[in-house]
Amino acid sequence: MFLKLPAAAGSPRLPRLYQNPLMTPSDPIPFPLEISSVVKTFNQGPVRVRALDGIDLRIKAGEFVAIMGASGSGKSTLLHVMAGLTDVDSGSVTVEGKNLASFNDAALTRFRRDRIGLVFQAFNLIPVLTAEDNVRLPVMDRADSGLRAKALLDRLGLLARRKHKPDALSGGEQQRVAIARALIADPAIVLADEPTGSLDSSTGQDLCGLLRGLCSDEGRTIVMVTHEPAVAMWADRVVVLKDGRLLTEFPTPAGHDPEAVALAYQNALHGS
Numbered sequence: 001m002f003l004k005l006p007a008a009a010g011s012p013r014l015p016r017l018y019q020n021p022l023m024t025p026s027d028p029i030p031f032p033l034e035i036s037s038v039v040k041t042f043n044q045g046p047v048r049v050r051a052l053d054g055i056d057l058r059i060k061a062g063e064f065v066a067i068m069g070a071s072g073s074g075k076s077t078l079l080h081v082m083a084g085l086t087d088v089d090s091g092s093v094t095v096e097g098k099n100l101a102s103f104n105d106a107a108l109t110r111f112r113r114d115r116i117g118l119v120f121q122a123f124n125l126i127p128v129l130t131a132e133d134n135v136r137l138p139v140m141d142r143a144d145s146g147l148r149a150k151a152l153l154d155r156l157g158l159l160a161r162r163k164h165k166p167d168a169l170s171g172g173e174q175q176r177v178a179i180a181r182a183l184i185a186d187p188a189i190v191l192a193d194e195p196t197g198s199l200d201s202s203t204g205q206d207l208c209g210l211l212r213g214l215c216s217d218e219g220r221t222i223v224m225v226t227h228e229p230a231v232a233m234w235a236d237r238v239v240v241l242k243d244g245r246l247l248t249e250f251p252t253p254a255g256h257d258p259e260a261v262a263l264a265y266q267n268a269l270h271g272s
């Protein structure tokens, strides 16, 4: 099953690259995500931890990138930095040509809402709201939010479940609601932090197929943090972090082969 988003009311559906009103068909942004020399440190008591230690990364429009690395290597921090959820000590984060440091808080929140879809391992749904209202929440102020939420839930096979609250939905259904919510503003970029981490492997694979479709069929740019080769295999490229640095990267081996990804990852980590 692949998503085809409903067009916003009154506007024809446009190719993904050209939906940003600041862009024209002759002026697509080739790298909607650009991270340059980013350093991020955290205080842990008396210790200062360098979570990101000089990261440079460019992600192409319509690319699906998986970020792998050992626990504590900086994967989630990097994703949060891309979303502007975490500020950086030095370096720059440019999303669709905008340096995130140039926004004030309100403008950054608006930009994130409109241009970036966020998906987390824990779903982060509001328990007292129905599936439909969870999906509508980011754009509740827009007249067509109800229609768009219904259309998205329909595409995701959840229309009949739309009046249910999260605790009446399975893990896979809850994550699909979270994805519908991430897509409600029709963002060009989707950032997912271990989106399959709370799902069984079969449901997780379905979810990966769905993310793949968002990229291949709709041209969205996706960055996904994962520990699992069987999840990373759905991406176009795997970026490997170690101790806050970009250790290496490799194109995903052809054929959706988890063992080939696991081998390439181990080779990357151990330098063979």
Ligand SMILES: Nc1ncnc2c1ncn2[C@@H]1O[C@H](COP(=O)(O)OP(=O)(O)OP(=O)(O)O)[C@@H](O)[C@H]1O
Pocket: 042, 043, 044, 049, 050, 051, 069, 070, 071, 072, 073, 074, 075, 076, 077, 078
């Ligand atoms: N808010 C924070 N306060 C203090 N230290 C933090 C904070 N967030 C992250 N860190 C530290 O930064 C480093 C990188 O953390 P991060 O969560 O990005 O790693 P990760 O690769 O996503 O790990 P995991 O796979 O376990 O989720 C770790 O040493 C972590 O303890």
